[in-house]
Amino acid sequence: MAKDYKRILVTAALPYANGPVHIGHLAGCYLPSDIYVRYQRAQQRDVKFICGSDEHGVPITIRAMEEGITPQDVVDKYNAIIKESFAQMGISFDIYSRTSSEVHRQTSQAFFKKMYDDGLFEERESEQYYDEEKKMFLADRYIVGTCPVCGNENAYGDQCEKCGSTLSPEQLISPRSALSNAPLVKRMTKHWYFPLNNYEGFLKEWIVEGKKDEWKPNVYGQCKSWLDSGLQPRAMTRDSNWGVPVPIEGADGKVLYVWFDAPIGYISATKELMPQGWDTYWKQDDTKLVHFIGKDNIVFHCIIFPAMLKAHGGFVLPDNVPANEFLNIEGRKVSTSKNWAVWINEYVTDFPNMEDTLRYVLCANAPETKDNDFTWKDFQDRHNSELVAKFGNFVNRAMVLMHKFCGGRVPRFHDDVKEERDLELIREILNTKKKIESSLENYRFRDALFEVIELASKGNKYLQDVAPWNLGKTPELLAENQKLIDNCLHICLQLTANLAIFCNPFLPFTARKICHQLTVVEKMLDWENGGRMDLLKTGYPLRAPELLFRKVEDEEVEAQRAKLEERARLVQAAQDAKAAAMAPKAEAVATPEAEAKPLIGFEDFAKIELRAGTILSAEKVAKADKLLKLEVDLGTEKRTIVSGIALHYSPEEIVGKQVSVVVNLAPRKMRGIESAGMILMAEDATGKLVFVSPEQAIAAGSEIR
Structure with a gap:
């Protein structure tokens, strides 16, 4: 580490608790942060790894409304799913709050109150869109209307997904609520703004002058662009009944803006972990604070949160x-x-005991x-070929050959025949350790992982060159060449032990498997042991070899691709x-056929997908x-599929x-069971429901046209 830090505090972005985590989340910040922390722990440095669910904000209330449950029900459900997914993938938080x-x-209330008492907020009134039916102010994403660019009648208040135009709610023609489809009104509301513009000088000095050569170009570039464009005051409160209540007089019905309260979650989680010593990690200059995030969170973690910390005072940056x-x-x-994602909780079910493969890829x-x-x-390809x-x-190979030629024990190294x-x-083992260290200290995780696999490749080449089987x-020949064979397998076994140490930050489950085969305790994985050639003592008995990885077959990946496409469809x-149901309806024209349903176009009918199915099992719903x-x-x-036919069929x-x-x-959902489809039925003259079935037996899944 460039500076002589006494402790390291690592945070990973708080995942939003309105759904599971997917591989994009994992690749973005949770895997790199875990690799970094595992390496620092192996170095026996004082490091704490902090994370937790972000459980406030409009999307939570929307999900609760859609599912007919409370916001607390939503966050309880997804907090548990997310926490379990991280644990299954070996993401080793010290606390997940x-x-x-x-x-x-x-x-968070104390943080806001101190800034308020210090006179750091600006109080402003403004008009915002309000849904009178749902009785709530709406975020831009929950406002729909006609796009002024392409005429799409279901454009969102922040973007038209048809033409890609960036929009604001004021630009929409005939804006309406995405929740109730009701026309919107504007109402006056009061909020407290944080004047970011007052901190431009501090941020420019700290980032533009101080971090140019330290931060990744994508991070530095985005921050500089924001600063060059000039910062504006930003509201730190919202109108909502779900969130952290604003702790001041005259703020009834107001909560802290989710991007004010969420990063403070790092501080509160540290307090939960260490009630008596949390401030040592947040208020001592010899703490190294590292935020692992995705690029969509750069502004919040590099500009807004540091400005908040600076304004409050007393915290490290x-x-x-x-x-x-x-x-x-x-x-x-x-x-x-659109469900175009690979969900972690599904991956661990579909590929049991292959967590390290996903981490590796x-x-x-x-x-x-x-x-x-x-x-x-x-x-x-990466799994099978690497x-x-x-x-x-x-x-x-090293383990099998050791059992074959050395009686299942670590052979000695003979100096008199070394080559x-x-x-x-x-x-190469020593050099690899240095290269991995340099890469990990500088957040180049791909480069570090490459060195691990490259060392295994060099071990394979060495084994092939010596060819102890020959x-x-x-x-x-065995009697004549036993010393050469001993030396070869001694080095290969010591290399295997070193590979366990070097791969541990990346492939922790694999590292433990190797330790088990070598019959060594996991203490061997401490980084100081890397590069040593005496990790396994001469004559030490080792367990029988077991394959570390199985092959991934074509059918498995084809099934995953098909699942991805089908769900998205x-x-x-x-x-x-x-969208068709939410679209503004033309005024109905009275017709004599009051009982008849309105005509639809072929395009509407073409949207319906009918397929033949076979009922495999049926049971009554409690x-x-x-x-x-x-x-x-x-x-x-x-x-x-849940069907209302129990009065007609057993x-x-x-x-x-x-x-x-x-x-x-x-x-x-019907009675707590998610129903994914509908069975077509007809009603006969007696009122009995009758199946609409194919005239003759056909393959399940056949399309009905």
Whole structure:
């Protein structure tokens, strides 16, 4: 470390608790921060790793409204899912907290109150859009209307997704609420603004003059651009009933702006972790504070939060903010709203005991300097050709040969027959340690990981050059060449132990597997042991070899690609249907056929996707006389569908029945069960519901036209 810091405080951006985390999140900040912290711990430095859920803001209340639950229910649900996903992927936080905690409420309110008492806020009144039906002010994203550029009737208040234009709510024609579809009104509201412009001088000196050669170019460049454009006051409060209440008189119905309260979550989480010593990590100049974030959070962590810390006084400022760019998936930008994402909680289910593979691929392909693309083909190729064929292959060969030629024990090294290639590989181990150290200290995680795999490749080449299998092909050759074989396998086993140390920040599960095979305690993984050639004592018995990695098959990645495409298609169909329902309706014209439904165009009908399905199982839904829970085979997948046919059919009589299914209907919950589709039925003269079934048996999933 350039400066003589006594302790390191590492924060990772607080994930928003309105959904699970995906691989873009992992690649952006959580994996690099974990690698950095694991390395610092291995160096036995005083380091604390802080994170937690960001649990306030408009999207939380919207999700609660859509699901018919409370905001607290939403954050409780996703906090648990996110926390478990991180643990499963080996992200080793010292604490994973949440901003809905009492400690956070007190901490953020005290922070705001001190700034308020010091006269650091400006009080302003302004008109903002208000939904009278939902009784709430709306964020830009929850305002829709006609785009003034392309005429799209469902453009958002911040952007038109049809033409890509950046918009403001005032630019929309006939703005309305995305929540209720009601026309909007403007109402006066009062808020407290933080005058960022008063801190331009401080920020320019600190960043432009002080961090130019230390921060990554993407971080420095974005900060300088903001500062060059001039900073403006920014509201630090919002109108809402969900969030941290503003702790001053005359602020009823106001909460702290989520980007004011969220970064203070780092402080409150540290307080939870160390109630008596938290301020040592936040208020001592010999603390190195490092924020790991994605590029969309640069402004908040490099300009707004540091200005808040400076204004409040008494806090250290970040030493570095190593933000990554974005990770795309299969050539498309990650979109949670369109379900174009690889979710961590699903990955660990689909690929059990392969957490290190995802860690490896995301680090090797990390978007450190530019947006990168994750593809399932690259996932497969990197795993099979690098983890399996290089790293895993070397370790396995060394262990197998040791058991074959050395009786399952670490052979001694014979100085009298050592060769130059032996010494060269030993030098490579030491050099690799230095290269990894330099890269990790400077946040170049891809470079560091490359050195680990490159060292395994050099081990493979060395083993191939010596070829102990040839030296011991016959009992006579074995007796003649035992010393050469001993030296080769001694070095390979010491290299294996070093690979465990070097890979531990990146592949912690693999490092532990190697320790198990070598029958050593995990204390060996301390960084000071890297480069040593006496990690395994001569004559020490080792366990039988086990493969570190299995091969990833073509069918597995094809299934993942198909799942990605199918989910996105279903979401798009549901969004199209919702957009059509939300679009302004023309005034109805009275017709004599009062009972008839209005005519639709072919385009409307074409949006409906009908497929043949086969009912695999059926059961009654508890406390619901009319509902049956069905499992329906649609050829490429199985769906759960809840159908109101329990008064007409028993579960037993419909199993095996072929039915017509609307497959692109938006999912909805019924009695706590998510129903993903609708069975088509007709009503006969007696009122009995009758299945609309294919005339003859056809393959499940066949399209009905």
